[in-house]
Amino acid sequence: MRYKVFGKTGLEVSELCLGTWGIGGAGWDQNPEETKMDAIRASFEQGVNIFDTAPAYNAGAAERILGETLEKMGVRKDVILSTKCGNDFVNGQYVHCGKRDHILAQCDASLRNLRTDYIDLYILHWPQDDATPEETLGAMMELKKAGKVRFLGLSNHSVAQMEEAAKYADIDFIQVQYSMLEREREVEMKYAEAHGMATMGYGVLGGGLLTGRYRELRTYETMDSRNRFYKFFREPGWSKAQKLLGVMDEISAARGGVPLSEIAVNWALQKSFLTTALFGTQHRARAIENCHALDWTLSDADIATLDQALVEFGI
Template sequence: MRYQEFGTTGMQFSELSLGTWGIGGAGWGDVDEATRLDAIVAAIECGINTIDTAPAYNAGVAECYVGRAVEALGCRDKVHIITKCGNTFVDGAYVRDGRRDAIKRQCQQSLENLRTDYIDLYLVHWPDPKVPLAETITTLQSLKEEGIVRHVGVSNFTQAQMEEASQLCQLEAYQGQFSMVHPQEQALMQWCQSQRMGVMTYGSMGAGILTGAQRTLQHYADNDNRSRFYKFFTEPMFSKVMDLLGKMDVIAAQRQVPLSQIALNWVAQKDFVSNTIVGAQHRHKIQENAQAFTWTLTPEELAILDAAVAVANSL
């Protein structure tokens, strides 16, 4: 595993984080409890010291799994836990709520779910257009001043929103979607780096499409995140992604590595990326992902992939 300092926080993050949206279960298929808990244990055993979760991941279920696994291992002081606020999961729907009282309630519930008395990094999951940004951000600042959360940041914000928020609170982190099939946030993330924020990427393997496991067009249910949130699994994007996978296949064969490791290194080797979040629900997948951080792509390989990524994401 590779590690680097995360922004100005002073925390050393593993370059790979375990994402737990899938471990929460909603919209990602049915995996038994023992397997989910073992996935978290496997991540820590592989040297992953950052776990990303949120109360919106199946109404706190993912947070509860994280809390149970970390407590059982007795490693709370060795693991950086990132969770979020301002977004809840109610009756199968995601509902934004950035009100002061709501965030305070969410924070207290997250502490209970996670079986901890502090949160290492607390993010606003999504901006709430119905609530003044100042109300949301000053609530984060007050939680930091109380010591309940140690560092704060945002996810899925625009630059303008972050500039406004920064007048009220020092933002230490930005989390956004970024991958070979969704590179559109590069300029925003570069700006965040220039502001000395730590930058985390989610969707780093394109919800699994960059593993190459799916090579034929399939239909997913409306509540499946591969149809609801990620747009790579439908045309016209799907065929372009298949062409990209063909370029990745060549490098994978030469290196004798799975495509997933190529996708992860492409993200992690961007100089503006501090941390790459990847979700997995099985031990062997986490071990395979961690192996990506034992090697790096060459400049020549990166050039080939960058060109293919540009074509795949062209209109």
């Protein structure tokens, strides 16, 4: 594992972060709880020291599984916990909830679920539409002053929204989608880097597509994240992504069959403006595989080949 300083916070984080959206159990494949807990254990054993979750990941279920696993391992003080507010999962739907009372109550619920008395990284999950930035971020600052959360971040915000938020709260980092298939947020990541903020890039595996495990187009249930959230599981993105997998296959073959997931992680982590890359898995073996990406680096020629493919295929 490799580690980086997490921007102005001074925290030292692993360059890979385990995300727990799938572990929550809604919108992804179903697996036994023990399997999911083992994925968390394996990530920690590989040197991952930062874990991302949210109340919206199946109404607190992901937080509860993460909290229970870390408590059983007795490693709370050795890890950095990242969770979110302002978004929830109610009756099978994602809802915004940025009002002050909700943010305060949501934080207390997260502390209970995570079995801890402080949250290291506390993130506004999405820009709000039911409260002003002043109200939502003001509530988050109250939590920081009360010592319930240590550092505040923004997820899925534009630069203009980041600048507005900075009027009401100390923002130390951002979390945005970042992978070979999704590079629109490079603008915000470069802005963050220039202002000393850390960046968390989620979906580094393109929701699993960049591992090469999906080679046939199929449909998913309405609320499945491969239908609802990661657009390259549908046309026109699907065909473009399949062409990219062909290029990744060639790089893999030239490197003795290295897994495509490692190529995807490597490509992202070779960017200076990415502090830590978030991957999600419910499986021990896949967590270990993804962490092996840090045992080697892509050559400049490999990166150029991939970047050229992204342009050529219109990704």
